[in-house]
Amino acid sequence: MQPISNAHLPEDELAIPEWQRAHASAAPVAHSVWGTAIRFTILTAILLGLAYPFLVTGMAQALFPHQANGSLILKNGQVIGSSLIAQSFTSAQYFHPRPSAAGNGYDATSSGGSNLAQSNAKLAQRMQGDIDKIAAANGGKPVPIDMVTTSGSGLDPDITPDAAYYQAARVARARGMSVEAVRALIAAHITQRSLGILGEPRVNVLELNLALDDLAK
Amino acid sequence: MHSPIVTIAALALSVLLCGYLVLTLLFPEKFGLFSIVLLLFVKPVGLYLARVMEGERTWLSPVLRPVERLIYKLCGVQAEAEMNWRQYAFALLGFSAVTMVFTYAIERLQQYLPWNPQHLGAVGPDLAFNTAASFTTNTNWQFYGGESTMSYFTQMMGLATHNFWSAAAGIVVAIALIRGIKRTTSATIGNFWVDMTRTLLYVLVPLSVISALILVWQGVPQNMNAYTAAHTLEHTTQTIAQGPVASQEAIKELGTNGGGFFNANSAHPYENPTPATNFLEMWLIFLIGAGLTYTLGTMTGSKGHGWAVYAAMYILFAVGFTVCYWAEAHPYKVIHSAVQTQTATAPGGNMEGKEVRFGISDSALFSTVTTDASCGAVNSMFDSFTPLGGMVPLSNIMAGEIIFGGVGSGMYGMLIFVVLAVFIAGLMVGRTPEYLGKKIEAYDVKMAMLYALIFAFIILVFSAIFVLRPAGLTAMANPGPHGFTEVLYAFVSGAGNNGSAFAGLGTNWWYNIAMGFDMLIGRFLMMIPVLALAGNLAQKKTIPPSPGTFPVNTPLFTVLLIGVIIIVGALTFFPALSLGPILEHLLLRAGHLF
Numbered sequence: 001m002q003p004i005s006n007a008h009l010p011e012d013e014l015a016i017p018e019w020q021r022a023h024a025s026a027a028p029v030a031h032s033v034w035g036t037a038i039r040f041t042i043l044t045a046i047l048l049g050l051a052y053p054f055l056v057t058g059m060a061q062a063l064f065p066h067q068a069n070g071s072l073i074l075k076n077g078q079v080i081g082s083s084l085i086a087q088s089f090t091s092a093q094y095f096h097p098r099p100s101a102a103g104n105g106y107d108a109t110s111s112g113g114s115n116l117a118q119s120n121a122k123l124a125q126r127m128q129g130d131i132d133k134i135a136a137a138n139g140g141k142p143v144p145i146d147m148v149t150t151s152g153s154g155l156d157p158d159i160t161p162d163a164a165y166y167q168a169a170r171v172a173r174a175r176g177m178s179v180e181a182v183r184a185l186i187a188a189h190i191t192q193r194s195l196g197i198l199g200e201p202r203v204n205v206l207e208l209n210l211a212l213d214d215l216a217k
Numbered sequence: 218m219h220s221p222i223v224t225i226a227a228l229a230l231s232v233l234l235c236g237y238l239v240l241t242l243l244f245p246e247k248f249g250l251f252s253i254v255l256l257l258f259v260k261p262v263g264l265y266l267a268r269v270m271e272g273e274r275t276w277l278s279p280v281l282r283p284v285e286r287l288i289y290k291l292c293g294v295q296a297e298a299e300m301n302w303r304q305y306a307f308a309l310l311g312f313s314a315v316t317m318v319f320t321y322a323i324e325r326l327q328q329y330l331p332w333n334p335q336h337l338g339a340v341g342p343d344l345a346f347n348t349a350a351s352f353t354t355n356t357n358w359q360f361y362g363g364e365s366t367m368s369y370f371t372q373m374m375g376l377a378t379h380n381f382w383s384a385a386a387g388i389v390v391a392i393a394l395i396r397g398i399k400r401t402t403s404a405t406i407g408n409f410w411v412d413m414t415r416t417l418l419y420v421l422v423p424l425s426v427i428s429a430l431i432l433v434w435q436g437v438p439q440n441m442n443a444y445t446a447a448h449t450l451e452h453t454t455q456t457i458a459q460g461p462v463a464s465q466e467a468i469k470e471l472g473t474n475g476g477g478f479f480n481a482n483s484a485h486p487y488e489n490p491t492p493a494t495n496f497l498e499m500w501l502i503f504l505i506g507a508g509l510t511y512t513l514g515t516m517t518g519s520k521g522h523g524w525a526v527y528a529a530m531y532i533l534f535a536v537g538f539t540v541c542y543w544a545e546a547h548p549y550k551v552i553h554s555a556v557q558t559q560t561a562t563a564p565g566g567n568m569e570g571k572e573v574r575f576g577i578s579d580s581a582l583f584s585t586v587t588t589d590a591s592c593g594a595v596n597s598m599f600d601s602f603t604p605l606g607g608m609v610p611l612s613n614i615m616a617g618e619i620i621f622g623g624v625g626s627g628m629y630g631m632l633i634f635v636v637l638a639v640f641i642a643g644l645m646v647g648r649t650p651e652y653l654g655k656k657i658e659a660y661d662v663k664m665a666m667l668y669a670l671i672f673a674f675i676i677l678v679f680s681a682i683f684v685l686r687p688a689g690l691t692a693m694a695n696p697g698p699h700g701f702t703e704v705l706y707a708f709v710s711g712a713g714n715n716g717s718a719f720a721g722l723g724t725n726w727w728y729n730i731a732m733g734f735d736m737l738i739g740r741f742l743m744m745i746p747v748l749a750l751a752g753n754l755a756q757k758k759t760i761p762p763s764p765g766t767f768p769v770n771t772p773l774f775t776v777l778l779i780g781v782i783i784i785v786g787a788l789t790f791f792p793a794l795s796l797g798p799i800l801e802h803l804l805l806r807a808g809h810l811f
Binding site: 033034035036037038039040041043044045047048049050052053055056057059060061063064067068069070071072078079080081082084085087088089090091094098102106107108109110111112113114115116117118119120121123124127128131135141142143144145146148149150151152153154155156157158159160161162163193194197198199200201202206209210213 | 247250288291292293294307308311312314315316319362364365373374375377378381382410413417422425426429430433434435436437438439440441442444445446447448449450451453455456457458459461463464465479480481484485486487490491492493495496548549551552553554555556557560561562563564565566567568569570571572573574575576579595596597598600601602603604694695696697698699719720721801804805809810811
């Protein structure tokens, strides 16, 4: 492309301030702005709204089909969930995820947080209620904070290693396993920080529960 | 020459430097790594942008040049014809109007259009207007949940397209202003269509394709399937929403748009599945904004000036992150018998609205980045932040989103503050202010002040009206001063074209319409003074620097610039802040709940 050359104005016209100069155009723009705008919109919409996403879809499906389709987990040919999406667990023999504010809980078509303020009495009441309930069902107080706070998405698939160990005794009792075996399973499922730097250590609840079921077989 | 001032500036800088060192010692890993990676890309990105915008050849030219020529031909663009600032502004406004109508129509007609596997119905007229305004203005405020409102076609054609268009529009305005500074006695500032085409083809599309594929690799879905029905281990059914997420996610961050595919935005594990994607997304948000400081330096021939602006941005970024991190790691004791201290195996702190994989520090860093820029993607819920933690995103936007800022908009916003800083320095020494060889005169300062005043005016007037009207009050999700902060944040976020939210705030017809205008005014009415300034600077003659010229490439300038930003940008809003987060903080500290 040719370098764009600066158009120069005659000296006398420079004496007039720019805002008083009516259409001080050096190069007339012949065509209509609206016509160009409409044509540019349609053309680039096809490029950006169709060609781009379908190009990415094609490449993604070819290169990373598992991830591109939502990291779904299949069991006996049936989808039982996604390793990235929290699902509800209530029975004592499974590890429980964090509480969820997505829809009526773990609704993967209605993600979101509680949006309760720190100064809202409802939040303190809810958390205190959950602390007492969880403490009674598990190993008493204090309770790991992630077990009584809803996540930003309501679909947080992870809990902290502390929260997993906290539930180990309950799960072991319900399954008739030794606490050591359950703790060893947790230790094997901890994901450390990436590069030892990014993120936080965590345990994927669904994967841990699937591993528990596999042990039982 | 200015020995006492230089000493003071050096002292101030060393204090800031010490603060930074303490910071990196506290968490060397996250903040330090992010800072280094950010810095490494400033020069290559800035140089590449300058080459693209100057119309030079790049390594992508053999492939893209024919496409570029084809677009000019089909659209009737005379690529060699340059525009004055009025023509440039008119083309920008005309194009934006057409794209806004385009998106409104798609939203209203989505039930008749393809790729709607969930059979989602038409979007209501007020919400469709709000959303069209939101995406046209690079705000991406969302009064809807994506997965329950928008079809795949609407997401791709109606919304993701705007992520490209509005980002490119921001970049070209910044480039036009830089050209205005650079050129002498020129009537023109470039060709809008050429600038748009080159930005889209050479910068935004290639980077988006690469980033989208990295995101998919890490777990972001990219498919056109209907939502999946899963039969869970406890024998219930869970419907899992998916879609073409990665392609939208990449440009959402790169273009500092921030509109989530899903309601939970980048907190959603499908939008941001791993700490690696979190890092990539933060990096993409800052990439072009940081690079533009080098573009400014190289295009105006004063690289030192580019780095002085970069330093001001970086220092403000570091301060914001420190406050936000500290506040979120030390929540108030409103509950007992829960572990809120940080350990090696638990992040502790205020985890309400945060994801375990990000914990406190990655959440605080993302929140600072997304509001320093005009992105507005969130990986944690600001509404549940501590009052002071939530005040950081709010203040970042109030400062004008010039801390790296939105793509382009951050640069031209910062240059407005540069003009004001130079003007104030001129007043202090009693000389006509100069900026890179251009005299800064009454007209230029008027345009700069117009920019600053429009922003404050729309935010404060809209917020005042809505906290006095029933329609404004009923939408609040939280009682007490926090409810006020929700309303204030909405209008700040809209006018600043950020799009992040204290998301508890509900919506109604009044909010849809008022927020729509808040965003449109905050974008286009503020762009016009910028282009007028560009046009006026372009036609000026260059004067050689004299001993009285205030240099704009020194640490002293950086300190002065930060001072002006804090005084002009933040203090305008201090009374409003004191009614919201500051009051809430003081009451909460005294144990007062609402």
